[in-house]
Amino acid sequence: MTSTTSTTSTGSPSSTSSQQELFQFLEDRFACAQACTECARVCALRASLVDPDGTENQELVRRKGIMCAEVCDATCRVLSEQTQVDEEAIRVQLEWCRQVCLESAQVFDRQPGAEDSAAACRDCAKACGAFLDTLR
Structure with missing residues (x-):
């Protein structure tokens, strides 16, 4: 017997047949916030x-x-707070953060000495994408 995972208005699984799905959700959310x-x-x-x-x-x-610092900070706060944020708002914030990070990485690529910044932006964009996949 299989069951599907649905999400609550806060973007967390409401019922699941597997604790692994819940663990993956929490790990991806934490990794994205980090x-x-x-x-x-x-x-x-x-x-x-x-x-x-x-x-x-x-x-x-x-x-x-x-801009990237502000968007990333806001995204981290959305992911870290226990307030009632609906799943759609989380998705929009994650996608916005992902886009800003990718744009910033491209700009940093053209700046000598900004390799660490470009890499951090790409890592963040990847983590946001992974968490978006978890929400789908």
């Missing part, structure tokens, strides 16, 4: 290292770093 936290830290640091009066490319790096 990746978002790390990406926010790295992007904020990257933005702080750029000269505010620098070139147009440096300004783009600074703005992308700030």
Whole structure:
């Protein structure tokens, strides 16, 4: 006898025939929150290292770093808080974070010395995608 997993309004499994599904859900959610936290830290640091009066490319790096840090921080808070957030809102936040991280990684790729920032953004985008897959 098999049963399907449904989710509650908070985006967590409401019933499941397997504890492994619940564990996978929690692991993916935690991994995503961790990746978002790390990406926010790295992007904020990257933005702080750029000269505010620098070139147009440096300004783009600074703005992308700030935006990515803010979006990742907000995503981490959504995933970490126990407030009532519906599953659709979580999906939208995850997809937004994933997109911003991928865009930021592309900008950081063109900036010498920003390899760690680009990698953190890609890791975060991957974790957001994995958690989105868990929600589907």
